[in-house]
Amino acid sequence: MAADVPARPSLRERKKAKTRAAIRRAAYRLAAEGGWESATTDRIAAAAEVSPSTVARYFPVREDILLTGEDDALLEARLRARPAGEDPLESLRAVLLDAVRTALAEEPEETGLRARLMVEIPAVRARLTDTTAETGRRLARALADRTGRAPDALEVRVFTAAVLGALRETAAHWAEHGRADDLVALLDRALDTLRGGPALPAPP
Structure with a gap:
């Protein structure tokens, strides 16, 4: 259709x-x-x-000027448009990676500055926590509809918060290391960590 x-x-x-x-x-x-x-x-x-x-x-x-970029409603719509039987982590991975690619392509300097200020300015970091919570509520509604759970179900809330936490910590890591690495690749790697945790070191 x-x-x-x-x-x-x-x-x-x-x-x-x-x-x-x-x-x-x-x-x-x-x-x-x-x-x-x-x-x-x-x-x-x-x-x-x-x-x-x-x-x-x-x-x-004032800090919302820095943090308001990708529209939450658009993220929710893109998540709802993913294939119904797709693994929830893969659905969110596709949506977030696309959002990051778009931000880097359309606003590379702003994206880098936003990540740096998030690390350096406590007020920006604190406001990010508030705005991320609202984003999480919207994405949780979409995930709840896809999985047949309530939006405030513990599993839905924890999973959504974990994914958005991965996005936030990836941006912080990227900024703290001089934005030298590929942010999209870093986020993809971070989301892999949610599935299995940090890999154990190889035995001597």
Whole structure:
């Protein structure tokens, strides 16, 4: 069956998306030039040519400007579109690897800066915990529907949190090691760890 063709966003939605993108670009540019503390709401607003109240309306928590990238609704939709009988870990692997590839292709500098600031700035790291929890709830709903469990079932919650934890720790590892390795390959490797744990050392 052919997938439904998504409706074209309205003019209002396109304007909102354009404003959000301008705010994000300004914030990343200021953070890259002078650090996150220098990227105040007022300076971001001036660089994006909007009012400070507009920045606050789109991003009530300033750190969300850095952390709002891949849309949670889109991740959920992509997870729901995976084959019904596919292993849950493989479904999430496909969705997350695709999201990371897209981020690296479309916003390589922003992706690297976001990972670095997540490691360096406690407020960014703390906010990431909150936003990851919301992402987890959406993905848990999709997994629950696929597996016939309740969204708040312990197994669903633990599994989803573990996968998103792997994504977070992979990004931190990547940033801490100078972003020299392939982030997609690192995430793929991290997700393998969830299936069997760290490999035991070879006997002497």
